[in-house]
Amino acid sequence: MDTEKLITLLLVSPILLIQSILLFIDAKKKGAYSWVWGILGLLQFPFPTIFYYFFVVRPFRKKQMEEE
Helix, strand or coil, X not given: CCHHHHHHHXXXXXXXXXXXXXXXXXXXXXXXXXXXXXXXXXXCCCHHHXXXXXXXXXXXXXXXXXXX
């Protein structure tokens, strides 16, 4: 493995790991398939976060607004 690939791996891995952990924790709070969102967060950046916002966060907020 050359140094360019190693540096890329060292820079990208923490970003994906942090994204995955944050998606997992928030999905668990909202009751929205936390394991699925955690695994999706490990695959790519930033699309899982964007999809999470549109498929989980917005409906959750809309549901809370209707309950109040």
